[in-house]
Amino acid sequence: MSRSNGRELLPRELLSGSSFSAVELSDDNSRVILLEQRELPSEERYVGFSDADAVARAITDMVVRGAPAIGITAAYGLVLAAKGCTGNFPEEMKRASRVLAASRPTAVNLFWAIERMNRVALDVASLAPTSRVERLAEEARAIHREDVAACRRMGELGAQRVPDGATLLTHCNAGALATGGYGTALGVVRAAHEQGKRVRVLADETRPYWQGSRLTAWELHRDGIPVEVICDNAAASFFARGEIDVAVVGADRIARNGDVANKIGTYGVACLARAHERAMFVAAPWSTVDLDTASGADIPIEERSRGEISEAGGRALVAPDIGVRNPAFDVTPARLVTAIFTERGVVDPVDAAGLEALRPRAGGSARG
Numbered sequence: 595m596s597r598s599n600g601r602e603l604l605p606r607e608l609l610s611g612s613s614f615s616a617v618e619l620s621d622d623n624s625r626v627i628l629l630e631q632r633e634l635p636s637e638e639r640y641v642g643f644s645d646a647d648a649v650a651r652a653i654t655d656m657v658v659r660g661a662p663a664i665g666i667t668a669a670y671g672l673v674l675a676a677k678g679c680t681g682n683f684p685e686e687m688k689r690a691s692r693v694l695a696a697s698r699p700t701a702v703n704l705f706w707a708i709e710r711m712n713r714v715a716l717d718v719a720s721l722a723p724t725s726r727v728e729r730l731a732e733e734a735r736a737i738h739r740e741d742v743a744a745c746r747r748m749g750e751l752g753a754q755r756v757p758d759g760a761t762l763l764t765h766c767n768a769g770a771l772a773t774g775g776y777g778t779a780l781g782v783v784r785a786a787h788e789q790g791k792r793v794r795v796l797a798d799e800t801r802p803y804w805q806g807s808r809l810t811a812w813e814l815h816r817d818g819i820p821v822e823v824i825c826d827n828a829a830a831s832f833f834a835r836g837e838i839d840v841a842v843v844g845a846d847r848i849a850r851n852g853d854v855a856n857k858i859g860t861y862g863v864a865c866l867a868r869a870h871e872r873a874m875f876v877a878a879p880w881s882t883v884d885l886d887t888a889s890g891a892d893i894p895i896e897e898r899s900r901g902e903i904s905e906a907g908g909r910a911l912v913a914p915d916i917g918v919r920n921p922a923f924d925v926t927p928a929r930l931v932t933a934i935f936t937e938r939g940v941v942d943p944v945d946a947a948g949l950e951a952l953r954p955r956a957g958g959s960a961r962g
């Protein structure tokens with residue numbers, strides 16, 4: 595019997611603005627629908643989740659991943675918590691928030707989205723249950739829409755710095771699959787492509803989880819943007835041969851001094867870009883900027899399971915009695931980053947003053 599691809603679960607209009615979406619909320623606010631990213635590129639299948647605990651597990655287990663996408667997913671998870679609430683609303687929302695916040699530690703977008711939803715939960719606590727759910731769903735969808743708009747804006751700004759004919763190196767997946775839609779680093783690529791520039795992408799496969807080969811290549815190819823996958827340790831020789839003009843990546847958290855936490859291996863890409871006098875660009879929404887964290891040394895780095903490294907395709911790659919280290923992220927110091935593209939503007943040079951200048955003033959809706 596053939597398995598359903600789950601598309602029937604999706605809402606009438608995808609907020610991603612594309613024919614696929616990492617995350618959506620069902621029209622009746624009863625389910626979070628995720629594109630099962632662990633099955634890409636072999637299968638495009640959507641899965642529905644109907645409570646916040648299951649949504650948190652899906653984030654931990656990488657059904658959905660990428661900093662902005664997990665923030666949006668958590669916001670939708672809190673809509674489910676409100677919908678399923680049978681007892682004390684503030685207590686149940688607090689519990690669900692704790693569970694969602696414990697799903698992954700590095701991407702600050704997760705905590706940013708939970709805090710924003712909690713402010714609304716506080717406001718609506720005295721309303722009837724259906725009104726609470728509607729108001730929270732409205733806020734979560736606003737977070738989603740704003741993320742797509744932010745990606746488009748930073749893409750436009752970033753594309754101005756991409757020369758016609760450029761080959762861009764990217765690491766991990768900072769695309770539509772990692773965001774509400776359009777992508778951050780891949781938003782820059784998409785915008786350059788839409789502006790008529792001839793661009794092509796070299797995608798690091800991104801060990802150990804293969805976000806580059808499985809996800810980045812899948813979504814760029816789908817949009818007709820030329821892409822080739824390279825193994826991570828080939829990047830140095832492509833730089834040396836002069837085949838890479840620009841490196842562009844996303845971020846999980848940007849500290850006050852401009853240090854950037856992103857997928858493990860990003861720091862190596864930045865070192866290579868500097869050694870070969872190429873630009874190292876970071877694209878991220880303001881929800882990734884954490885002005886409360888002083889520097890990269892203060893960013894919590896997730897350590898993931900041994901199995902992601904010690905086996906692949908059901909085959910052992912490391913003998914069972916040998917240790918494995920699997921930090922999921924690293925920190926690129928601000929001095930190695932040429933510019934950061936955000937929807938609020940470009941930070942160049944990358945330093946505390948540059949980020950501070952873009953901080954939203956009181957009354958704005960973005961993180962301050």
Ligand code: MRU
Nearest residue numbers: 659660661766768772844845857
């Ligand atoms: O472990 P992942 O796949 O969630 O890591 C994702 C990344 O490191 C992305 O580059 C980052 O979240 C930016 S996504 C726009």
